[in-house]
Amino acid sequence: MTVPGDATISITSLTKSFGATRALDGLDLMVRPGEVHAFLGPNGSGKTTTIRVLLGLLRPDSGQVRMLGGDPWRDAVALHARLAYVPGDVTLWPNISGGEVIDLLGRMRGGLDRRRRDELLDRFDLDPRKKARAYSKGNRQKVALIAALASDVELLLLDEPTAGLDPLMESAFQQCIREVKRQGRTVLLSSHILAEVEALCDRVSIIRLGRTVESGTLAELRHLTRTSITVETVRPLTGLDALPGVHDVVMENGHARFDVDTAQLDTVVRRLAPLGVRSLTSTPPTLEELFLRHYGERNGS
Amino acid sequence: MTGAVGLARFMLRRERFALPWWLLGVTVLVLIQSTQSQNLYGTPEGLANLRRTVGGNTAVIAMSGPPELLTSIGGEVVFEIFAFAAIVVALMSMFLVGRHTRTDEETGRAELLRSARVGRHAPLAAAVAVAALADVIVGVLVLAAAAGTGLPAAGSVLFGAGIATVGLTFTALTAVAAQVFESPRAVYGSVASVLGAAYALRAAGDTGDGALSWASPIGWGQRTFPYTGDRWWPLLLPVAAAVLLLAGAVALQQRRDFGAGLVPPRLGRATAGRSLRNAYALAWRLQRGALTGWVVGLALLGVAYGSIGDSIQSYVRDNPAVAEFLPGGASDIVDAYLALTVGMCALLAAAYGVTAALRARAEETSGRAEPVLATATSRLAWLGGHLSVALAGSALVLLAAGAGTGAGYGLTVDDAGQVPRLIGVALYQLPAVWSVVAVAALAIGWWPRWSAVLAWVVVGYCAVVALFADSFDLPAWSRRASPFAHTPQVPLDHPAVLPVLILTGIAAAVVGAGWAGLRHRDIGC
Numbered sequence: 026m027t028v029p030g031d032a033t034i035s036i037t038s039l040t041k042s043f044g045a046t047r048a049l050d051g052l053d054l055m056v057r058p059g060e061v062h063a064f065l066g067p068n069g070s071g072k073t074t075t076i077r078v079l080l081g082l083l084r085p086d087s088g089q090v091r092m093l094g095g096d097p098w099r100d101a102v103a104l105h106a107r108l109a110y111v112p113g114d115v116t117l118w119p120n121i122s123g124g125e126v127i128d129l130l131g132r133m134r135g136g137l138d139r140r141r142r143d144e145l146l147d148r149f150d151l152d153p154r155k156k157a158r159a160y161s162k163g164n165r166q167k168v169a170l171i172a173a174l175a176s177d178v179e180l181l182l183l184d185e186p187t188a189g190l191d192p193l194m195e196s197a198f199q200q201c202i203r204e205v206k207r208q209g210r211t212v213l214l215s216s217h218i219l220a221e222v223e224a225l226c227d228r229v230s231i232i233r234l235g236r237t238v239e240s241g242t243l244a245e246l247r248h249l250t251r252t253s254i255t256v257e258t259v260r261p262l263t264g265l266d267a268l269p270g271v272h273d274v275v276m277e278n279g280h281a282r283f284d285v286d287t288a289q290l291d292t293v294v295r296r297l298a299p300l301g302v303r304s305l306t307s308t309p310p311t312l313e314e315l316f317l318r319h320y321g322e323r324n325g326s
Numbered sequence: 327m328t329g330a331v332g333l334a335r336f337m338l339r340r341e342r343f344a345l346p347w348w349l350l351g352v353t354v355l356v357l358i359q360s361t362q363s364q365n366l367y368g369t370p371e372g373l374a375n376l377r378r379t380v381g382g383n384t385a386v387i388a389m390s391g392p393p394e395l396l397t398s399i400g401g402e403v404v405f406e407i408f409a410f411a412a413i414v415v416a417l418m419s420m421f422l423v424g425r426h427t428r429t430d431e432e433t434g435r436a437e438l439l440r441s442a443r444v445g446r447h448a449p450l451a452a453a454v455a456v457a458a459l460a461d462v463i464v465g466v467l468v469l470a471a472a473a474g475t476g477l478p479a480a481g482s483v484l485f486g487a488g489i490a491t492v493g494l495t496f497t498a499l500t501a502v503a504a505q506v507f508e509s510p511r512a513v514y515g516s517v518a519s520v521l522g523a524a525y526a527l528r529a530a531g532d533t534g535d536g537a538l539s540w541a542s543p544i545g546w547g548q549r550t551f552p553y554t555g556d557r558w559w560p561l562l563l564p565v566a567a568a569v570l571l572l573a574g575a576v577a578l579q580q581r582r583d584f585g586a587g588l589v590p591p592r593l594g595r596a597t598a599g600r601s602l603r604n605a606y607a608l609a610w611r612l613q614r615g616a617l618t619g620w621v622v623g624l625a626l627l628g629v630a631y632g633s634i635g636d637s638i639q640s641y642v643r644d645n646p647a648v649a650e651f652l653p654g655g656a657s658d659i660v661d662a663y664l665a666l667t668v669g670m671c672a673l674l675a676a677a678y679g680v681t682a683a684l685r686a687r688a689e690e691t692s693g694r695a696e697p698v699l700a701t702a703t704s705r706l707a708w709l710g711g712h713l714s715v716a717l718a719g720s721a722l723v724l725l726a727a728g729a730g731t732g733a734g735y736g737l738t739v740d741d742a743g744q745v746p747r748l749i750g751v752a753l754y755q756l757p758a759v760w761s762v763v764a765v766a767a768l769a770i771g772w773w774p775r776w777s778a779v780l781a782w783v784v785v786g787y788c789a790v791v792a793l794f795a796d797s798f799d800l801p802a803w804s805r806r807a808s809p810f811a812h813t814p815q816v817p818l819d820h821p822a823v824l825p826v827l828i829l830t831g832i833a834a835a836v837v838g839a840g841w842a843g844l845r846h847r848d849i850g851c
Contacts, residue, residue, distance in 0.1 A: 043851070080700050082849040102704045110700035116693045118612060122594025125602060132603040133701035154593035158509065169697065182700075 032091070033058045033180055033211040034079065039088035040235075041074055048074040050235035051088070056213055056228075061206050063226035064215040065316060071235040072215040073113060076184050079213075080110060093180060106135045108180040109173035113188060113215070115165040117157035123168045124153025130172040142175040148197050163189035174201050181205065181212045187221060199224055219312040231316070243312065250310040250318060251284040254293070259301030268293055329444035333452035337426050338459075345460060348418040352411050352489070353467045359407040360475040364399055373399060379640050385633030385734060388529040391548045392536065400477040400553025404485055409525060411489050412544045415464050416496035416524075419457045420517045423500035426453035429510045431585055440584065450501060450579060454572065457497040465490030481553035488547030491564035495543040496521065498571035505578035508587035543567070605703045609711030612689075613682055617719045620678045621726040624671055628730020631667035632748070635735040638663045658818060664731065664751065665818040671727035672755035672810065673789050679720035679763035680781045686712035687770050687777050690850060705844050709770065713837065716763045721756055728752025751816045757829035761809035762788060764836035771843025774851065 034056035041049040049071045056062040066072050077083045079092055081101030090097055095104050117126055124146075131137025146153055149167045157165065166189045173181060187195050195218075202225050205212060216222050222229065229246060231239040239246055251272065256262070262281050265274050270289025275282045285293050287310070297305075338345075367373045373396070380386050381393045391408055395401035427450055430436035436449055469486030473479050499520060503513045524542040531539025532548075539545030546563045550556070582588055601607050634641075639659050686709050689695040698708055728749040736744030765784045769777035791800065791808045805811050812829055814822045 077696075077850070080696075082696065082699060084846070084848060101699075102702050105700060106702035108700075110697065112693065112696055112700075114693060115697075118694060120615075121611070122596070124596040125594060125598040128598035129602050129608060130697060130701055132598075133605070133698065133703050135702055153596045156591070156594050159591060 031058065032056060033093060034062075034213060035089070035091045036075070036078075037089045039075070039078065039090060040086045041071075041078060041083060042086055048235055049078070049085075052232060052235055053237045053240070054230055055240070056211060058211055059206070059209050060227040061202060061212040061214060061225050063222040063229040064213055064232070065217075065219075065222065065229060066215075066232040070232050072232065073184055074235075075232075076110070076182055076213070076215065079182060080105070107178055108182060109134060109176045109178045110182045111166070111169045111173045111184060111186045113185040115162075115169045117160070117165055117168060119158035120156055122154055122156055123151060123160060123164070126157065126168050127153065127172040127175065130169075131176050134176045134178065136177070137172070137175040138177060142171065145171045145175055145201070148201070149194060161189070163191065163194065166190060167194070170198065170201075174205070179210055181210065181214075183212065183214045183216075185215055185217060187216070187218060195221065219316060223312050229312075239315075246312075246315055247310050248287050250287060250315050252287050252290055252310060253282070253284050253308040254305065255280060255282045255307075256297060256305045257281075257303040258297065259303060262297075262300060268296060327445045327448055327451055329439075329442070330448040330451040330455070333439065333444065333448055334455050337452055337456045340426075341422065341456070345418075345422075348414070349460070349463060349467060352414050352418075352464050353471050355407055355411050355414070356403075356468050356471040357475060360403045360472055360477060363403045363406065364476065367402060368399060373402065376402065379637050383633070383637055383738075384533050385630065385738070386637075388533050389630055391528070392532045392539065392551075394551060395548070395554055398553045400472070400481045400485075401551065403472070403477065404481075404548065404552050408485075408488065408548050409528070409544055411468065412492040412547060413521060413525065415461065415489055415493040416521050416543075417518075418464075419461060419493045419497040420500045420514060420521075422457040422460060423453045423497055424504060424510055424513050424517075426456065427501070427504040428507070428513050432508075432510060437584070447576060447579060450504070450575065454497055454501055457500075458494060461490045461493030461497060464493060478553060480556055484550050484552040484556055484558065487561060488550050488552065491561050491568075492543050492547050494568045495564045495571075498568040498575070501575035502571050502578065505575055505582060506588045508585075508589070508591045512587075512589075512591065605698060605707045605711040606714060607711075608698070609685075609715050613685060613712070613715045613719065616681070617678075617715065617722065620719070620723045624674060624678075624723050625726040625730035627674075628667075628671060628727040628732075628748075629734035630730075631671075632664075632731035632734025632736070632744075633738055635660055635664060635731075636738040661817045664735070664748065665815045667731060668728065668748070668752050668755065669792060669810065669815065671731070671752065672724060672759055672813075673785070673792060675720045675724040675727065675755070676759045676762040676788065677785050678723045679716045679759055680766045680785055682716035682719050683713060683763050683766035683770065684778055684781060685715070687774060690774070693850070696850060699849060705849070706841055709767070709841065709844055713763070713767055716766070717760060720759045720763060721753070724752045724756055724759060725749055747817075754816050754821060754826065755810070755813050757826050757833060758788075758809035758813045760833040761829055761836070764833040764840070767837045767840035768843070769840070771840035771847070774847065 032055050034054060036052060036054040039049050039052045040047070052071060052075060054064070054075065064072055064075070074083065078085050078090060079097050081097045081104070084098055093104050093107055097104060117123075127142060128137070131142070149171060151164060151167045151171065155164075157168070160168065166186065170186055173183070187198050190198060199221065202212060202214070214222070214226065223243065226243070228242050229240070230237055239249070257280050262276070265271055265281060265283060268289070269292070270286035271293060272284045272286075367376050377393075377396045381396055387393055389409075391405045393405075395405040427436075430439070430449065439449065440446075465486035467486075468489050469482045472482035472485050496517065500513065500517050503516045507513045507516060524544050528539040528542040528545035528548065531537060531542065531545055536549075539549060543564055546560045550558065550560045578588060602611060642659055686695075689698075689712070695708065699705065728751060729745055731752070732745035732748030735748065736742055762781075762784055766777065766781035769780040773780060788808045788810050791805050792810050794800070795805045809829055812825045814820065814825065
């Protein structure tokens with residue numbers, strides 16, 4: 026475990042209320058240097074509020090927040106020179122061209138890599154001469170993404186950056202994030218697209234109602250959930266229901282299908298072996314199942 | 327054309343809140359002008375005096391209309407109000423057609439409608455029909471307002487018809503522009519330029535031999551000479567123009583794709599210019615268009631005010647009732663008049679300053695401030711950018727008003743020295759203008775949600791106190807609460823430096839307090 030002082034972002038027991046609404050209710054978040062950290066949660070769970078606190082736009086009610094070794098509220102300007110931000114809903118100035126916005130944001134951050142900017146324009150297939158009013162939602166998003174990716178910064182804060190992109194652009198985005206990671210930069214990626222998170226992220230924090238409910242590597246989180254097993258045995262399979270950690274058993278002409286808590290997998294496999302296993306398929310839990318387990322049942326969505 | 331009738335009814339429903347205000351506005355304009363003119367110049371002598379003072383004043387003719395109208399009291403009303411009412415009706419028609427054609431196409435609303443059983447030309451036909459209906463209603467209301475205040479019926483019919491046909495011409499013109507340009511902004515820009523040209527052409531014609539006025543839709547309406555000549559045939563021109571333009575619009579619509587224009591939208595720069603590199607440059611870039619408009623507008627207003635300066639003496643002699651409105655009474659009449667008009671320009675400059683400062687708040691609520699504040703831009707620099715526009719911009723606006731007044735007055739009295747003199751006079755009001763801007767900054771810092779309301783209440787308060795303190799008999803303290811009561815009313819008063827310095831200091835302190843508030847609050851709430 027990294028000590029908090031070394032973390033790129035470390036948040037402990039952060040709370041923030043807007044009037045009577047408690048947007049953040051004791052949130053914890055730890056992002057280590059050089060990792061791509063996924064920030065998952067349903068709409069309204071506090072992801073954007075957390076990012077705005079990190080940007081020093083909102084003042085925390087209580088809790089400790091450190092980023093890049095500084096205080097996001099007090100040292101906002103100095104820290105901003107070392108990070109780039111892509112908002113979830115990009116609004117631009119209607120009468121200014123995309124190219125101008127990219128240059129302006131880059132310069133205000135302290136300069137951007139001209140060659141990289143042009144290369145990104147090409148990769149994301151964006152016409153920089155169009156006025157922002159003529160851009161679609163996806164193209165506005167690309168403007169903010171290119172401005173962020175062309176800046177030479179240590180940390181990227183991305184708030185659902187691919188919500189408006191098509192699959193082709195999504196893959197270009199993933200390519201860019203891998204490069205960023207190779208360069209040793211840190212990324213906090215809030216996202217709804219679980220495939221994207223599985224493809225890119227080293228660690229995941231799941232938040233709900235302003236609190237962190239799970240945090241760890243994907244492998245660690247999978248350990249907390251269930252694996253699906255389909256098995257055919259020589260001798261009849263009985264008494265499965267009684268085993269600890271086994272759920273939803275279905276018997277079908279000699280096949281058994283069931284889910285097992287990943288922690289109990291070993292016990293169950295030992296029980297199966299003496300029965301003579303003819304075939305066995307096991308499916309690891311997807312992030313989606315993980316996600317739904319945390320929200321689906323409790324939020325009904 | 328399928329579906330046009332249903333669409334037209336739907337458009338009327340969407341306009342049910344805005345349209346009545348346009349109609350009411352034009353009616354009230356005519357009502358006030360007609361009653362006021364008849365009160366001031368109702369007698370043959372009054373009218374003769376006016377003909378003498380105004381008939382020879384090029385600036386007034388350029389602003390209003392052909393002096394031939396000044397031979398009857400009804401004609402005088404048309405002279406004063408026709409061009410302004412025509413501009414209002416032209417803008418109403420432009421927005422009605424633009425909103426229901428190009429704007430709907432840009433937002434995608436029209437796509438949804440066109441996917442139903444709606445013909446290609448139906449939205450345009452419906453929009454034109456709605457605008458034409460509004461124009462006809464305006465015509466009837468003008469007729470009613472004029473005849474209702476005692477002007478002859480025949481001339482009133484012609485007056486109303488003249489206004490309505492200007493509206494029709496611009497309805498048809500907007501229909502064409504909506505085919506040519508892709509963005510509503512470009513549509514409005516092009517139509518407004520034609521409207522400006524129409525006003526300028528008739529100004530040039532009316533002050534010259536009248537030939538150029540025939541190139542202007544406003545000129546066509548004025549040259550029916552309601553109440554003085556009552557001729558109908560000039561109305562054939564706008565009707566013919568409208569028919570031709572509408573035929574052109576339909577032909578163009580037949581040739582273009584949905585959502586596209588005939589002229590592709592202008593592309594911007596691929597890279598930012600060298601200077602666009604911080605929050606200050608961004609604020610100026612965002613606000614430069616509006617600032618230019620205000621500077622030009624107040625310079626022209628200044629010219630208009632200034633050019634009457636010299637005739638004010640004889641005007642007041644002929645109309646003693648007017649003297650009551652001037653701060654110095656009938657003595658020092660020209661200086662009193664100039665102090666009054668500069669004071670009004672200063673109120674407008676304060677209004678400009680407030681719009682420019684509140685732009686910061688608009689940037690914040692629209693979410694556009696967030697990406698800027700997420701860069702290495704401090705909150706102070708971000709607000710400072712917009713405040714620099716508000717403070718320097720309001721100074722420029724005031725300077726333009728002073729220069730315009732000086733130019734207008736200087737031309738009539740043949741004295742170029744009036745330009746620097748009146749610039750100086752105007753700039754004496756600057757500390758008061760800045761104080762109002764400072765209140766807007768304070769509100770943005772401490773009470774962001776109420777900032778617009780607070781700032782405009784202050785502007786409104788200053789205006790009411792400045793214009794009506796005497797006629798409403800307001801107590802002395804209420805007058806002193808306005809910063810404009812503390813700036814010396816030069817050239818009527820002696821210029822004094824101390825109040826100017828004190829007021830500037832107060833404004834600076836209030837801006838600083840606003841800044842301090844912004845440092846401590848959440849952004850985006």
